[in-house]
Amino acid sequence: MKRISSRQGHPYSARDKEQALFLLDKSGGNFKKTAEEIGVTVMTLRNWRNEAIRNLPISVTEEMEKFTKDTWKNIHSLNNPEFIEDLKAQALKKGNIKEIFAGISILVDKLISLTRLKEKAAKEAESVEEENLTEEEIEKQIAEEEKKKGKK
Secondary structure (H helix, E strand, C coil): CCCCCCCCCCCCCHHHHHHHHHHHHHCCCCHHHHHHHHCCCHHHHHHHHHHHHHCCCCCCCHHHHHHHHHHHHHHHHCCCHHHHHHHHHHHHHHCCHHHHHHHHHHHHHHHHHHHHHHHHHHHHHHHHHHHCCCHHHHHHHHHHHHHHHHHC
C-alpha cells in the first residue's frame, strides 16, 4: 500500500483507515512496521484499531465465551517453568526470542481487547433486553421495586 496522507485539518478517509488496519492484520499486528509503511504514527494506528474494535457489532455467544476461557487458560499455562525453559532454549537456538515475546505481547493485547468487547456486548445485550419489556413486565418490575423499598 502506498503511503497515505491527510491534508492538515482534514481527517483520513474511512478507506485509508480500513486499508491500514488490513495491513496491520496482515503484518501480524506489528504496529511499528505498518505505521512506517503507510506513513502514520504508531499512536494514530493504535487509535484507529481501538476505534474499529469499539464499533464492532458483537453478540455474546457460547463459542466466544469458550474461546476466551480456553485462550486465557492457554496463556496461563505459558507460566509453566518447564515450558519457559524449553521456549528459551528453542529461541536461543534460532536466535529470535525477541520475536516470540513480541508475539505473546500481541496475543495478550488481542485477548484483552476481546474481553472488553465481550463485556461491551453483554452490557448492550442487557440494555436491549430491558428495552424489549412489555408494559406488564415493566409494571411488575416497578411493583417489585416498590415492595423492596417498603420493606426497608
